[in-house]
Amino acid sequence: MSLQDDIAQTRAEALAAFDAAGGKGDAAALEAARIKYIGANGLVKAFMKRLGEVPKDQKPAVGQALNALKDELTNAHDAAKSRLGAAAPKSVSAFDVTEPLPPERQPALGKLHPLTRTVNELRDLLRALGFEVVEGPEVEDERHNFDDLNIPPDHPSRDSFDTFFLSKDALLRSQTSTVQVRMMETRKPPLRVIAPGRVYRPDIIDATHHSTFHQVEGLCVDMGVSMADLKGTLQLFVEGLFGEGTRIRFRPSFFPFTEPSAEMDCSCPACSGIGCNVCKQTGWVELGGCGMVDPAVFEAINHARGDKAYDPEVWSGFAFGFWIERLAMRRHGITDIRRFLENDLRFLRQI
Amino acid sequence: MKLPILWLRDYLDANDRQLAEAIADACARWELNPSHDPAHTLGTLFTFAGFNCDGVAGSGWNAVLELDVLSNRPDCLCVLGLAREAAAFLKLPTLAPAFQIAESGADASTWAQMTVEDAKTCPRYTARVIRGVKVGPSPQWLQDRLKAMGLTPRNNIVDITNFILFELNHPLHAFDLNKLAGKRIVVRRAKDKEPFKPLYDELPPLTPETLVIADGEKPVAIGGIIGGAGSEVSPATTDILLEAACFDPASIRRSCRRLKAGTDSSYRFERGVDILGVERASARAARLIAELAGGTIAKGSLDSNPHPAPLKELSLRHERLNALYGVNVAPQETSALLAALGCAILRETAAELTVLPPTWRRHDLAREVDLIEEVARLHGYNHVPAVTSMSARIPPRSPAEAAIDRVREHFSALGYFECTTDSLIDPKAPMPAVWTGEPPLALNKQSVLREDHSSLRNCLLVSLLNTQRLNQDRRTGIVRLFECGKVFLPKAGQARPEERQVLGLLDETGFAALADAVRRLHEALSLDGAHLKLVPPEPGYTPAFLAPESACRVVRVREMPGDERAEDAIGWLGIASAALCKAFDLKRAPAVAEIHLATLATLPSGPRRYVPLPTQPENARDVALVVDESVAWQEIERFTEKYKNLEPLRDKREATRFLSVFRGKQLGAGKKSVAFSVVYRAADRSLTDEEVNTAHRRFVDELLKTFNAALRA
């Protein structure tokens, strides 16, 4: 075997020996390993003497590698030695199942943010239902945030008290429905998309409100799409999210860009609909809003496109939206919405 | 909106038993579970009709329901409106309030005058005159109804106007006719700082934007919002001018904002009051006044109605209803439901139905789809089957989405925690000029609730440093963070900024770990012919937010056809500068990086090609190369990769393995020694030492030339 191969093998053996001796708290074994590998007459020293075998042009490289090996093994020995004092002297087995790794030897563990994990889960479920993930800008104009969503010019939500404005022509989107509009402007039907993203509304920041939060919006446009398709799609979705047997129900509601509109509830995943604290004994929890795309939205899109691609007599569609924070809070039992954007590591590790 | 069941029953033609049965029937029809108490069950029914029941005070027929009324249904901000809904879903007949009045004596215009100067803000104004009333306490039934709404009864006249507000959703105002200067009403804009004393509270000075109801001299009320002190009905009042009007919702809302005032009246005018119901409301109030306070109602009324509002008929196709609702509804049921809501059925054919909506739904029943929603809602959303027949489809995944997923996996696997920080930041925070030296975009002053959330960030670093600081203060441990987020960079001549998707990183464990994690990003992204390298910036271009000795540009290197390489700076990496650490009060100077993520998402990547695993033994040769500090390991690695394709011993050499790097006096300043191992191997046989040595010598020669290097002695 070449010197290089011997070095590699010896390195592995030596590291294992130091580690084992340190782990068991076996001072004698550690000292024996030290003498064998890095002692005055140890193997590393012996390799130095064999440098003569190496072709001349490689000598410096092998020499450098040997020095590095010596440093590495010395460090490993010192680390093992420092553990000797801490290790319990009696009845420690080689396969200790009761003690964790000491912190400095634990591999670092990172995590995705709980909002990312929630969005990813929704996204994967909806992708299985045929929805493509799309994106849109967070800074919008009035046309995409209001006009084309059938929100009348004098509607209160247009006030600067209810929407963040940067200038007369630029505002922070207050809903991800803006992406629906952008998609329909640029693509022809049929269409099945979801838009996860950040939205902004001027609101007092407290345990249940924030001015920056996240939504996932879904849109489907096709021929002959009905409320049954909407309910059926959401039924499959909640079964995927909370398990088989989860039921969905609609309550009438109002949104300017859908008609008919509904609030969607699903049977409480915590108690399977029997009634508990999570659902305030009702057996149901709120998921978000949904409805059939209002023909006025299609007309606005046609106007912007300059064609009749979204003829409401030919195409129909549905849209739905979820509040990500609300879902994540319910799922993890989080009681303060501010935790999400605060990023206390104890929170990120825990959730 | 409070709904006392006692009051509701004034308009439902049903005794206790009939009502209880109707509630049970409706529950069964909508597949809802009835509660032990009929009031609670009625609340649930309202919820499923679109009026979410928030709570029930009391029980049985004395209970009061708390209902949410959606913004498109101002007609239901009153008991009669909700009674119409209840009658529709309970399938009970309604009892209409009485509107007939007995007028006598001279015409109203004999007793008072009226002028409307601003018909745009006040499209309808009527005034009736009732003379010889006797002001006193209201009868018990009226007091009970107002108390159930949470109101304190005052006197019969005021109580009647309040009663009408809650019965018909029509705010009214009664003036003492004899206290109106010149017995005149002028509807006009206020003069600047014109004096006005409201009935209660204080208001900011008036401006010409505010619509007032004035008498011959001065404002006596703010139109649709609040009455004035001095002209109100008092125990001495004998003659009344009864205002029934309609105001423009947007103007009312603006005035309320400006005056910081809001009343039961303004709440309703903001949402919309039935302009065609003005006469009904006026007549109903006059009738009650004559009945409860005596007096005679003068003939007719003063009336300003320059542009009478039209009422439009509309049609509903049964086929369209069924296609959208997803349930087949029998045509006779459709027409019965619409009739119950007050629609006049004008024509019916096998295919469609034509109706005239009631005046109070003039705005929200204007299109076919509006009728479809009403039928679906009252037929019951619980009847919609949860069944879809949409075709299965597997949509594509965008490269950007896939790239961000991989970046997130990469850094979390390496021990970094993902964070999600607010895009709204404090403009007073020290702003590292990562992408721009300009200040962050500011929100309009009016939109701002908190100064520390009043600008849009232009880099992630500011958010990450704040997060480090928060964790430092809370002693949560070593901080290693990343975030994939948007930063907002102003674009010249454009209202909207560029939204740049960037990756931010912060690592308290030091430069080496972060640099390594970033350099290995190309592996996570499976990049093909592209990688990242870190190079010191050109002299004089070190940014102030990084410590000078540590500052690196993150450079994206793409191999082009031939021997070309395209290099683009796509970010920064280094240790946060001392000034920045001081500004954020950080105890540990973190390694930080910020990288333009979109520039990585667009690179070609894809499934890597499988290379069969070797069957022959390897022959390794080690090299120690003395090179300039500026030569990165990756460049040496790339060179050997490429050399593999030029070399006669093609495919016989494999990846180089990095061993160590050494710096020392004997090498000289600005030099380092990089040791690595090169592996030679043939696919089908063992190589002789001779063959390997020849190939290796040729390779080393090329290496020395390319990097202007020397072998370490």
Ligand SMILES: [Zn+2]
């Ligand atoms: Zn529950």
